[in-house]
Amino acid sequence: MLQFFKKLGRSKPSTFKPVILVTGCSSGLGLALATLLYRQRNYRVVVTARTPSLPFLKRRFKEDDRFWIHSLDVTVEKERRTLIKNIEEKWGGVNILVNNAGISYRAVLEHMTEGDEYLQLATNYLGPVGLMRLVLPYMRSQGRGKIINVSSVSGMLAMPTMASYSASKHALEGASEALWYEAKPFGINVSLLQPGFIRSKSFERVYYTALAKLTSDEGGAYADYYGNMRPFIARLMNRSLATPESVALRVLKVIRTENPPLWIPATLDAIVFYHIRRLLPRRLLQPLLFSALPNASRWGLGETRCRRRRTHPTQAATNQKILAFQRTRLASSSVGMSDDGKNDSSGANTFKTERVRSSGT
Numbered sequence: 001m002l003q004f005f006k007k008l009g010r011s012k013p014s015t016f017k018p019v020i021l022v023t024g025c026s027s028g029l030g031l032a033l034a035t036l037l038y039r040q041r042n043y044r045v046v047v048t049a050r051t052p053s054l055p056f057l058k059r060r061f062k063e064d065d066r067f068w069i070h071s072l073d074v075t076v077e078k079e080r081r082t083l084i085k086n087i088e089e090k091w092g093g094v095n096i097l098v099n100n101a102g103i104s105y106r107a108v109l110e111h112m113t114e115g116d117e118y119l120q121l122a123t124n125y126l127g128p129v130g131l132m133r134l135v136l137p138y139m140r141s142q143g144r145g146k147i148i149n150v151s152s153v154s155g156m157l158a159m160p161t162m163a164s165y166s167a168s169k170h171a172l173e174g175a176s177e178a179l180w181y182e183a184k185p186f187g188i189n190v191s192l193l194q195p196g197f198i199r200s201k202s203f204e205r206v207y208y209t210a211l212a213k214l215t216s217d218e219g220g221a222y223a224d225y226y227g228n229m230r231p232f233i234a235r236l237m238n239r240s241l242a243t244p245e246s247v248a249l250r251v252l253k254v255i256r257t258e259n260p261p262l263w264i265p266a267t268l269d270a271i272v273f274y275h276i277r278r279l280l281p282r283r284l285l286q287p288l289l290f291s292a293l294p295n296a297s298r299w300g301l302g303e304t305r306c307r308r309r310r311t312h313p314t315q316a317a318t319n320q321k322i323l324a325f326q327r328t329r330l331a332s333s334s335v336g337m338s339d340d341g342k343n344d345s346s347g348a349n350t351f352k353t354e355r356v357r358s359s360g361t
């Protein structure tokens, strides 16, 4: 009988419309999720993008009393604070946070600079964590709330040429796991959505460092890595069954689920990797994955000690350029960071980070 009255109470139409905040809505998964939420009348939604992308969003969506477009660069603390303050003034606070914005460097560890590392971490880790800190007090006061952090298969497994990206997603996973325990007693749910490859142009919006680009174009010790990994990733991406729209539907399901789990592999390949990682001992897993990489057994062979004398003259010249660049970097003081996370160009960072859209992938 008691159950019956409980159910009756639940079936009463609720006027409460949770406030959802989504970051990085100008393309890919964020745009697909914004499009999906635009049609959901039972939520109030704040979609955000960096200032240059705002006109695109404003053309795409019509703002009203439940759909709001706001600027946000997740790496800038002042912008994070302003956004949350504005939401609190307008709608009380954020009930559901979706940390989606992210960037991905495609460079081997040796080819990253301090500035590159910082930008990767600021976007994929420090920014999301900063936002979580700002929304938690309101969620705690309400005794409920949901944080959905978009991670990646790279948060479970690392891949060559994606060291820094993997590190950023591992960091996000670690913090989210700890927060899961910290927030649970307050009725706040934390989830990590882990997509694998998504069939879209998004994964081509990767960042190359100066050295990665130089090596890709002219050769060098890591030329094979770039030459093989780029088409390999493109192939996996193009063959993937998952689209930004299908992953966005998965996010909506998490939003609607009362107690979603912490780890949510969001695509078929992610589910496979999730189980492989759980079931296979690491000493078997790494050689297995290495052997699955295209031509991996031959990577860097021309650069090993025994073959160095045979290096082609053009190749040798490129190697010299790379060495000179690395020496300059080591000799001078480390690259400084300003408060807003931008590179301080007074350092040795003479090669600027370039954002290059890869073609032909």
Ligand SMILES: NC(=O)c1ccc[n+]([C@@H]2O[C@H](COP(=O)([O-])OP(=O)(O)OC[C@H]3O[C@@H](n4cnc5c(N)ncnc54)[C@H](OP(=O)(O)O)[C@@H]3O)[C@@H](O)[C@H]2O)c1
Pocket (backbone or CB within 6 Å): 023, 024, 025, 026, 027, 028, 029, 030, 049, 050, 053, 072, 073, 074, 075, 099, 100, 101, 102, 103, 104, 123, 150, 151, 152, 153, 194, 195, 196, 197, 198, 199, 202, 203, 205, 244
């Ligand atoms: N695509 C995949 O295959 C894949 C796989 C696994 C995980 N993921 C993860 O899924 C999420 C979305 O990826 P996606 O593929 O949809 O990427 P995407 O198409 O490149 O979109 C990334 C979004 O993040 C925004 N962004 C970048 N830097 C920002 C900053 N500093 N502040 C605010 N917004 C910023 C971009 O906006 P701007 O217009 O301002 O550049 C863009 O809207 C990411 O966290 C990514 O790591 C993607």
